[in-house]
Amino acid sequence: MASVDWTAIIPLAAPLFALLGAGVAILLLAPFAKRIFPVLILLVSALSLVYAFFAAWAGWMSGAPLSLGLLLFDRMAYGFDFVLILAALLTIFLSKDYLPEEHIKDGEYYALILFATAGGMIIAHAGDLMVLFLGLEVASLSAYILSGMKRNVVKSYEASLKYFIMGSIASGFFLYGIAMAYGAAGSTSFTALQKLTIPPAEPILVALAIALILIGVGFKIAAVPFHLWSPDVYEGAPTSVTAYMATAIKTAGFAALIRIVLAVGHIPQIPWTTVLSTLAVLTMTVGNLVAIRQHNIKRMLAYSSIAHAGYALVGVAAALQKNVMAESTLAAVLFYLFAYSLMTIGAFAVVIAIGRRGDQAEELTDYAGLAEKHPYLAAAMALFLFSLTGMPPTIGFVGKFYLFSGAIEAGLYGLVIVGVLNSVVSAYYYLGPIVKMYFQKRRDYALPPLSYTLVATIFLCVFVILYLGLFPSNVFLMARESVREIVF
């Protein structure tokens, strides 16, 4: 490994440093922030994210991919950065009025969101299994704490502890896998893994390494059968944190999965299509079928997010054909993660808005009659749910279109048929809240006026979902450009 030229890294990794720096600054500022300026912390974190976004934009535009061994600076990494930053930014706006209600201290909350995002970005930029692990741990540790932040609610504690224990086990699997990979390749860098001979000199070691690493990543993206933690955690965690975990953390998990598959996908002895397809089918089907039975909206969205990870896995399975990654299918996965993040955060924003009635109001029955009292809120929620179902003209439809067309191109017809039938199943439970909101009456209630940040978040999600549902090509082309040149 060449000695690292730190001066070269600074502009390239500016998004990362911005978030880490802002996170530390917030921790230092937290005790006095309220006295200086009430929304200082929010402002600092938002500004750092905006700056990170533009820095990532500059990195993306500068074009030529660069590998520094431990860290990679290609367009795919920056593409993931965009999704992560966007998810974090939307989460922060959701949180502004939610935190005081739940008596969550805002200093460490915002800092942890920034750290988790930085962790996700480290994963996206990782050029080495150890760096990837580092990113995974930074993101996960932040998420463990975040999910336990509702200090006076037992469920939140439970979520945090459960997430921590399950996550640690997953990390254990992952580390074991890295150790095996080191044994097989003599190094943990992706370049070394790329150069593994075919057939591998240590077939069992390689197979074990890949299996263990996949299990570890499977936990992080909540793929079935490694999903059992996620409904409880999603239900117990503060809603804004759930939104963040369901989008940013999941996206980071997929970044890890894709990086790993890119590094070792060339080994034909591993039945990639079978493994990934099986995971995809299980994840979609179990997620959707169990979601039907849920009465709590957060649990329902948790299972729905499992199902969506399944759709994205269809894309990963389809992208890796004949041990080569298909460009447009990989782009479809990236696009889908972006689309999914938008609609999910939108849906959770509405959940937060409804929760403002004082009681928790997380049951589906709490949505009865919403359309009459709050037509715009109900319409936004309906749009998010239709988009999650995959109805045109929304981004959810376009995303599924790209994914499934990639799978058809790869010849995975069975997988696509399972996927579309799963969409039908999902329609059933996504229609549930819509039925409640529009077709049922309930006792009168009125929400306190919504905060501007919440309204702005919901409006932004609505606008982008519709706009990109009609004119997705530019973003898709950008996603495709992102995966054109990938370095190791």
Add this chain to the structure above:
Amino acid sequence: MNSLLTATIFSPMLGVLLLALVPRGRETAMRAVALVVSLLPLFLSVVLFARFRGTGEFEFQEIVPWLQGYQVDYRIGVDGFSLPLIVLTAILVPLVVLQSWKDYEGRVRGFLIFLLVLETGLIGVFCALDLFLFYVFWEAMLVPMYFLIGGWGGERRIYAAIKFVLYTMVGSLLMLAAILYLYFAGGHSFNVTSLYGLNIPQNAQYFLFGAFALAFAIKVPLFPFHTCLPDAHVEAPTGGSVLLAGVLLKMGTYGFLRFAMPLFPEASSVFLPAISILAVIGIIYGSLVSMVQPDLKKLVAYTSVAHLGFVMLGIMSLTPQGVMGASLQMLNHGVSTGALFLLVGMIYERRHTRQIAAFGGLATPMPLFAVLFLIVTVSSIALPLTNGFVGEFLILAGSFKANPITASLAATGVILGAVAMLWMVKKVFFGPVTSEENKTLTDLSFREVALMIPLIVLIFWIGIGPGFLTRKMEKSVTKFIERTTWHPSIGQR
């Protein structure tokens, strides 16, 4: 003007914008806005019809690249099959607005918005020449229909709405998979015209045809895929039923005409007998079941199963008469059944029941209503001089050529259907007025008569002089048969 067709598709959306601006509570203003705006697509579609030359090619084509990276275009155009259906849609929507003039107090805005969105979706489905665009309209149309049934429907409306969506989605999502396959098989194109005559391996054709046919058969509805139809029709509000029966069902038959059959001629030739048999079963089954329905709306819904069976039979005959008859009958069924649902809606408004047993001798208190109902009924059972006769006659003539046995069986269906309808008319309108409540019923108002007149005019116009339609359809019919007929000896064209 080049974008006449686009203007027709999206002009109802203007109404959506305006409706959102009308202040809360000004319901008459909302209705007026919707009515005026819905006259816009009607006017445009009539202009289109007048300028339409009937060359058999797609006219008024517009092509705008849409999704780069995938060859998706915004490609629209009309031929002799689609244009009449567009006009039909544009005629029915203002009538629905008029019919519902006194209904849904306090909830009018949503109703009208969804109605206009639905109109855009429906017209779009008939214009789309790009499979992706077609799919977008096809699915997008589900959303307003779902809200119309679920929000303004009858007792079991939620059940019916969800059933409607899920049934449609099963079919259409499998069709999406087939569309994607076609895209990669057909040289990366969603363009229907360039996909016609594509050389697709036999096995793949079977699956693709199956996927398309399932989606369309559920919409038609072809027996045995009809079970969501009675629920949806009965529970939908009157306006929803009118558009469901009048236009949505035609999306299925239109799908066979435009996509399923000409895209996969070889598979069609294999499945054709089976579909004909299902169509005949549908005709007889629909007529028999409608005989015993106690509910007026359900009765009409089941006659739709029979009538659409005729349409399918005509298409499957692959003869000029049969296909022409089918195409006419699609329009006729829209007019007659739309009118029937409107009339049933009017009596429901007065009595808040649709049970046949609750009526009897209605001709005495409501003579005007009885006359209109009778006219529409005879058109529905295809008496000469009405539109129904022209269509059914051509279908039977065409299918006799193709297969005398199925045609004769279908002909008995005509009789059964007539029995069902006339029986109902007798029970509802003739005999003594049994119930006290029925004696004081008021006859139709000026508005109600006025909204029926266009449909009555069409019934006789098509019945007496269908030439104005057939002239414009002829070439498209020939073209369809040309594309769909498969010659095993020559192989694929």
